[in-house]
Amino acid sequence: MTTPIIEVRGLSFHYPDGRTALRDVSFRLAAGESVGLVGPNGAGKSTLLQHLNGILPGRAQYEHHHYVGDGHAHKHSTEARVWVDSLAVTGPNLPQIRRRVGLLFQDPDDQLFCPTVLEDVMFGPRNLGHKSVAAREIAQRSLAAVGLAGYDDRLPHHLSFGERKRVCLAGVLACDPMVLALDEPTSNLDPRGRRQFMNILRELPAAKIIATHDLEMVLELCTRVLLLDEGRLNADGPTRDVLANASLMAAHGLEVPLSLTF
Amino acid sequence: MHIQDGLLDVRTCVAAGVLAMSAVGYAVHRVRQSFADRAAPLMGVAAACLFAGQMLNFPVPGGTSGHLLGGVLAAVLLGPWAGLLVLTVVLAVQCVLFQDGGVTALGANVFNVGVLGSLVGYTMFASLRRLVGDPAGTVFGSVLAAWFSVVLAAVACSMQLAIGGRFVLGPTLGAMLLAHTMIGVGEALITGMAVSFILRARPDLVYGRNGQAGAVSHVAQWVVGGLALALVAAVLISPFASSSPDGLEWAIERLGVEPEPVEPVLAAPMPDYTPRGLENLRLAGSIAGAVGTVVVFVAASLLARGLGTRSSLAHASHAS
Amino acid sequence: MQVDFLDRYSRGTSIVHRCDARIKLLVALGLVAIIVATPASWWQLVTAEFAIVLVAYAAARLPWSYLATRLASTLPFLLLLACGIPLSHGLDRGWDLAGQLLARSLLSLAVMITLVATTPFGQLLSALSRLGVPQVFTAILAFMYRYMFVLVDELEKMRRAKLSRTFYPSLWWELRLMANFVGILFVRAFERAERVYAAMCARGWTGRMPEQDGDR
Numbered sequence: 001m002t003t004p005i006i007e008v009r010g011l012s013f014h015y016p017d018g019r020t021a022l023r024d025v026s027f028r029l030a031a032g033e034s035v036g037l038v039g040p041n042g043a044g045k046s047t048l049l050q051h052l053n054g055i056l057p058g059r060a061q062y063e064h065h066h067y068v069g070d071g072h073a074h075k076h077s078t079e080a081r082v083w084v085d086s087l088a089v090t091g092p093n094l095p096q097i098r099r100r101v102g103l104l105f106q107d108p109d110d111q112l113f114c115p116t117v118l119e120d121v122m123f124g125p126r127n128l129g130h131k132s133v134a135a136r137e138i139a140q141r142s143l144a145a146v147g148l149a150g151y152d153d154r155l156p157h158h159l160s161f162g163e164r165k166r167v168c169l170a171g172v173l174a175c176d177p178m179v180l181a182l183d184e185p186t187s188n189l190d191p192r193g194r195r196q197f198m199n200i201l202r203e204l205p206a207a208k209i210i211a212t213h214d215l216e217m218v219l220e221l222c223t224r225v226l227l228l229d230e231g232r233l234n235a236d237g238p239t240r241d242v243l244a245n246a247s248l249m250a251a252h253g254l255e256v257p258l259s260l261t262f
Numbered sequence: 263m264h265i266q267d268g269l270l271d272v273r274t275c276v277a278a279g280v281l282a283m284s285a286v287g288y289a290v291h292r293v294r295q296s297f298a299d300r301a302a303p304l305m306g307v308a309a310a311c312l313f314a315g316q317m318l319n320f321p322v323p324g325g326t327s328g329h330l331l332g333g334v335l336a337a338v339l340l341g342p343w344a345g346l347l348v349l350t351v352v353l354a355v356q357c358v359l360f361q362d363g364g365v366t367a368l369g370a371n372v373f374n375v376g377v378l379g380s381l382v383g384y385t386m387f388a389s390l391r392r393l394v395g396d397p398a399g400t401v402f403g404s405v406l407a408a409w410f411s412v413v414l415a416a417v418a419c420s421m422q423l424a425i426g427g428r429f430v431l432g433p434t435l436g437a438m439l440l441a442h443t444m445i446g447v448g449e450a451l452i453t454g455m456a457v458s459f460i461l462r463a464r465p466d467l468v469y470g471r472n473g474q475a476g477a478v479s480h481v482a483q484w485v486v487g488g489l490a491l492a493l494v495a496a497v498l499i500s501p502f503a504s505s506s507p508d509g510l511e512w513a514i515e516r517l518g519v520e521p522e523p524v525e526p527v528l529a530a531p532m533p534d535y536t537p538r539g540l541e542n543l544r545l546a547g548s549i550a551g552a553v554g555t556v557v558v559f560v561a562a563s564l565l566a567r568g569l570g571t572r573s574s575l576a577h578a579s580h581a582s
Numbered sequence: 583m584q585v586d587f588l589d590r591y592s593r594g595t596s597i598v599h600r601c602d603a604r605i606k607l608l609v610a611l612g613l614v615a616i617i618v619a620t621p622a623s624w625w626q627l628v629t630a631e632f633a634i635v636l637v638a639y640a641a642a643r644l645p646w647s648y649l650a651t652r653l654a655s656t657l658p659f660l661l662l663l664a665c666g667i668p669l670s671h672g673l674d675r676g677w678d679l680a681g682q683l684l685a686r687s688l689l690s691l692a693v694m695i696t697l698v699a700t701t702p703f704g705q706l707l708s709a710l711s712r713l714g715v716p717q718v719f720t721a722i723l724a725f726m727y728r729y730m731f732v733l734v735d736e737l738e739k740m741r742r743a744k745l746s747r748t749f750y751p752s753l754w755w756e757l758r759l760m761a762n763f764v765g766i767l768f769v770r771a772f773e774r775a776e777r778v779y780a781a782m783c784a785r786g787w788t789g790r791m792p793e794q795d796g797d798r
Binding site for chain 1: 589777778781
Binding site for chain 3: 272300307311314321339453456458
């Protein structure tokens with residue numbers, strides 16, 4: 001692999017209450033590659049994604065929350081464990097990192113925080129330094145790319161769930177990231193919404209890492225699969241090889257996708 | 263208790279407005295310092311929360327219903343200055359978007375609910391918390407502070423209405439006290455139980471728990487304590503003083519803030535039987551205040567003992 | 583939350599709608615201040631105020647039924663307050679003051695209703711910040727506006743769930759439940775605020791919006 005666009009080496013993480021979230025996770029992502037991140041609930045998928053743009057390990061105050069566990073406050077090391085485009089994901093690099101990694105969260109209401117759709121999609125470009133006129137153009141192009149042209153003045157709480165998800169995607173695309181980290185992008189979408197979303201994703205040139213339970217989507221869109229369970233990476237290989245391995249899947253609370261059983 | 267436009271005269275509006283604006287201006291400065299870039303989402307969501315919470319109604323004996331104000335709750339979770347800012351935002355939105363409260367009276371409303379509720383309420387809470395000790399102190403302090411802040415706001419509102427020229431202080435105060443001591447009990451209980459829930463679920467959300475930024479200066483505590491006592495004395499004791507005018511009215515007369523003389527245009531529809539009724543109202547208000555204080559004190563202790571202990575038990579089992 | 587009344591008419595095209603939000607805001611505030619300050623004896627000014635308010639509302643081409651319903655919803659409370667004046671004076675004085683109070687309140691309310699019904703919230707906010715209100719304040723307002731509907735809906739869901747399982751309501755029970763709702767609401771709200779903050783940082787938020795160059 002030429003210089004990977006994402007490199008994770010030996011990443012471990014504990015929640016504030018002492019539970020271990022990630023144990024010594026290592027993998028690489030090449031430019032333009034699409035990787036599926038699968039695993040049971042609570043495996044640490046969202047946690048892993050949030051390490052890719054530096055949201056975690058997060059603020060020091062979290063260390064002193066009340067905890068169960070071995071009684072020690074866990075101080076996370078400040079050593080870099082994640083590199084994006086050869087940049088270490090640590091404090092001073094974070095603004096640069098966030099230009100490169102676009103993170104789409106699970107709940108659109110957590111991400112759609114501006115009064116109107118257009119303002120929200122413009123949020124990213126504005127923070128990146130674009131002037132209003134340029135930001136507006138970028139935002140409108142992104143909205144068109146997700147099939148929501150003309151939704152500029154709509155209010156977020158008047159949109160359907162699927163529309164809100166697409167606005168969030170537009171907001172992330174407007175930042176023109178090299179890597180897209182998506183957390184359960186198709187959950188709660190109806191079949192048409194899901195198909196629309198997948199079509200949009202398929203056309204995007206950015207590298208993608210998609211945390212999801214939707215294994216059929218992984219089969220369609222991803223060339224590689226990472227299997228995470230209890231914070232440990234149990235498998236890292238071509239999609240079919242991992243997803244068709246019935247014993248592996250069963251051992252980690254997953255099922256072989258229907259289309260592979262024929 | 264949201265004062266509408268037209269209830270207060272210009273002078274009162276301006277005075278209250280200036281007071282409120284200075285307090286809020288300072289609050290903005292302090293919030294920028296303590297919360298930096300987290301201020302906007304955190305305070306905004308908290309304001310939305312208070313707004314939603316204020317839609318909860320509980321019945322109050324006497325036929326009216328009260329609703330949660332949340333001043334002390336906001337202060338307990340976010341600190342006094344952030345609490346003030348959040349309350350101001352809620353009041354402003356209610357005033358402008360929902361026409362609940364007048365725009366010219368915004369200063370007075372912010373003062374009553376925000377300054378008295380958040381700042382004074384927090385000081386009281388913090389002192390009590392230090393006195394009694396965590397976690398019982400947190401619950402105890404929040405219950406008492408919540409009740410007190412509602413009653414204080416009612417007193418301040420009555421005074422504003424009286425100084426503003428249209429209302430006579432005595433009976434207004436009596437009526438407001440009567441209603442708000444009871445509403446205050448509801449607020450106190452809800453605040454206390456909510457705080458105890460939050461203590462169990464996310465104790466890190468309570469402001470100043472690890473002694474970080476929670477210390478209130480001694481001066482502030484003494485000032486607030488003194489004010490509180492003076493107010494309590496004036497309100498509760500004065501009606502029992504015989505024929506001399508009500509202590510506050512006396513003060514108002516002496517200060518020269520005479521209300522405008524009222525020119526009767528309409529003939530009196532009812533003869534003179536009402537002064538007696540009004541006297542009783544004042545007395546009733548004061549009695550309600552006294553009874554309320556005792557009731558809330560008892561309730562606070564019970565809640566703190568019951569729920570505070572449960573919370574500390576939970577902590578003990580977690581840590582083992 | 584049934585608040586589409588907030589935005590039902592705000593995207594009209596009347597002259598009032600198209601007016602700059604800053605002007606509308608300042609004029610509205612000024613008008614309310616004048617209404618409150620005008621002594622009742624200056625009846626010419628009072629009449630002029632009535633006329634201005636009615637003309638402005640008509641120019642905004644909003645339905646009169648809307649004004650009527652909005653004012654009617656505040657009427658019970660206003661009447662109660664208004665009666666408080668003569669009551670506190672012993673019922674022999676103060677009726678004229680009560681009448682003045684009603685008139686002033688209703689008129690001011692009409693002004694504010696006109697302002698809000700013709701200005702989308704986003705424009706109000708940008709007007710505020712261009713008039714010098716600190717950015718922190720307008721940012722907080724924006725977030726509040728965005729999430730108040732979400733939270734009220736959450737509360738409503740909790741209430742409905744509670745109703746489905748409550749058979750013998752009592753005051754103490756109601757208070758306890760209400761306290762639990764409030765507690766849960768706050769905890770969830772704070773956790774959501776954390777996630778929103780994370781989402782903002784993910785798109786480059788540093789605490790200050792870059793300079794707006796005169797858009798809107």
